[in-house]
Amino acid sequence: MSSEKYTSISPAEFFKRNPELAGFSNPARALYQTVRELVENALDATDVHGILPSIKVLIELSNPEKQVYKVNVEDNGIGIPPHIVPNAFGRVLYSSKYVLRQTRGMYGLGVKAAVLYSQMYQDKPVEVYTSPINSKRIYYFKLKIDVTKNEPVVIERYSVSNDKGWHGTSVTLYLVADWQRAKSRVYEYIKKTYVVAPYSEITFRDPDGNVVYYERITDKLPKPPEEVKPHPYGVDIELIKYLINQLKKPVPVREFLINEFQSIGDITADKILELANITKTKKVNNLTDEEISRLVEVMKKFEDFRPPSAEALSVIGEDIIELSLKKIFNPEFAAAITRKPKAYQGHPFIVEAGIAYGGAIPPSPEPVVLRYANKIPLVYDEKSDVIWKVVSEEIDWKRYGIEEDQPPLVIMVHLCSTKVPYKSAGKESIADVEEIEKEIKLAVMDVARELKIYISEKKKEEEAKKRLITYLKYIPEVSRSLAIFMVNNKEKLNEAQNSLREKLLELVLKRLEIEDKQLLEEIKNYKVEEV
The missing domain is CATH 3.30.230.10 (Ribosomal Protein S5; domain 2)
Known part of the structure; x- marks a missing residue:
């Protein structure tokens, strides 16, 4: 009887074996995805913190023989504290985004997936320059990911004086890529990013030497999202256990519900606990699995909760x-x-x-x-x-x-x-x-x-213009005929005719309700003999 061999792998190893899950399915898609992850991080480091983004994107061919491309993205954001940098770029599922508020990234994977893909097919590590706001130093790191341990491997690090007061982050990755196939997608991504972030200025230089510059057209930034507590409708058993483990000291379950969730006050907490048949003074860390399960079931079915807070969201406007x-x-x-x-x-x-x-x-x-x-x-x-x-x-x-x-x-x-x-x-x-x-x-x-x-108003105006052209053809003849009946003196005929023409034209314009100002000006200045 043969025995099966069981083992476990790290998150880094998992995503190295399954890069397509993170969007790195081929060299073209990998290049696009790398640009996307770096630009997302750059925007989250700027607009969310009230900084008008200035982002530079550079792609250039580093090794023609192996088709290795250098991708660099620099921002003017808040920067990354130097003690955070190794884990931020070298530990999969490590992120500042594991909070309940809107962020561009979600999984703590993003740039780490790009680093993993980068080191799978070429040997150059990721390079990071960063300087937090008001920092007197600029910090440099060169690192890789230890796939087996899911840990950063820092190859080189140093800092230099920040004489010019620069703040932000510059990240350089090298990867085997296919620019020709990725080209249209990368350009499309940058243009569409600018559509929802016209408060940014973005400079992009591609491997062919072409430079595209998107200028900032507004200084208005969207309201940044705020961190909020979980809503009861989104609760599950594991979330309850996680929140209990995060407590510094055991508290009664009633106090736990009021403090850890939005939309739960004193009266609501009492109703929930009564429906779940749980004593409100019981310490939350003493809840049994069965009691937690009952609590979750009641919270999901309870109909009197206020809707979730929108403070965690940031609209474009x-x-x-x-x-x-x-x-x-x-x-x-x-x-x-x-x-x-x-x-x-x-x-x-x-x-x-x-x-x-x-x-x-x-x-x-x-x-x-x-x-x-x-x-x-x-x-x-x-x-x-x-x-x-x-x-x-x-x-x-x-x-x-x-x-x-x-x-x-x-x-x-x-x-x-x-x-x-x-x-x-x-x-x-x-x-x-x-x-x-x-x-x-x-x-x-x-x-x-x-x-x-x-469109309806436009069609009405177009139809009115067509009718106007018809009227304009007859106004000179009608005004001439009327003028003949009105005056016997030939010398006053032209004067009467022009006066009648203007009155007829005024009546027609009023009747047709034409609002095209340029057209109205042209019509008012026309001469009888021109029609």
Whole structure:
């Protein structure tokens, strides 16, 4: 009888063996994902902390023979304390983002997955320069990840004087990549990042020497998210046990509920404990597994909780979305909406939508869909995403005045939540959660109705202009005929004719309700003989 051999592996080893789970499935996708992870970190180190972002992205071919590319991203953010740097870049599932508030990253994986992929196919370590705000030193690290132990291996470290007062972080990674296949996705990602962060300035230089600069067009920053307590609807047995273990000293279960959860006050706590048949004075660390299970069941079914707090969320804002759409796509019409907070499974979320129509937007068979989650552009896996499903399959655009033949239309949707239901660790598509899908549809319909009003008014004005042209053809003849009946003196005929023409024209314009100021000016200045 043969015996099976059992062993365990570290989180780093797991993601090294399964890089596709984090979006590193091939050299092209790996390059895009690396840029994305570094830019996300740069934005989280700036706008969340009230700093207008200045971000520099550089990609260059380091080793043509092995197709090794150097990727560098520098920001002007808060910087990283030097004692944190090794774990921040060298320990998988170590993160500052394991709190209940909206962040671009979620898993404490991101940049570490890029480091793991980097060291799998070439030998250069990750390089980090960082200086926290007000620090008099700039700290440098060169490190790798010990995959077996899931620990950082610091190869080199030193610090230099920070004479110029620089603060922020600069990260350089080397990886085997495919620029030609990744090129369009990287450019798309940076452009779409700028759409939701027009308060940033972004400089990008690609391996071909091309430089793209996105200038800051507003100094207005979105309100940063705040850390909040968990909501009872999102509770589970393991969360209760985790919160109990974090207590500095044992407390009565009633006090535990009031202090550790939002939406639970004195009266609500008493009701919950009564329904769960738990004595309110019992120390929380003495709860049995059965009692914890009952407590969780009651909390999930309790109907009188207030909705989760939206303080943990940071929206882009209607004015910023509209400003971006106008600046980048130069449409003839743009509108945006930020919906009111909603919740799913105890997690608050807000949906925002923007629409741009006509103008310089190139025609396409379908609306162009810009998908965002917690301000992150979603570039891959479009047709498996609930946003694409709503925009392309559930909205009847004919109802809003959009015809099938190549509508020049851009639809932007942003979902922000303390827990975005991604379909995979690669964070490229949002799952079909009923509450979220409904809100996305309502948000898109809201901006579509504004577009419908605009298109309707535009059509009315175009029809009025057509009728005006017809009237203009007859006004000279009518005014001439009337003038003949009014005056016998030939010398006064032209004067009467012009006076009648102006009055007839005024009546026509008033009747047609034309508001095109430029057209009105042109019409008022025309001469009878020109018509």
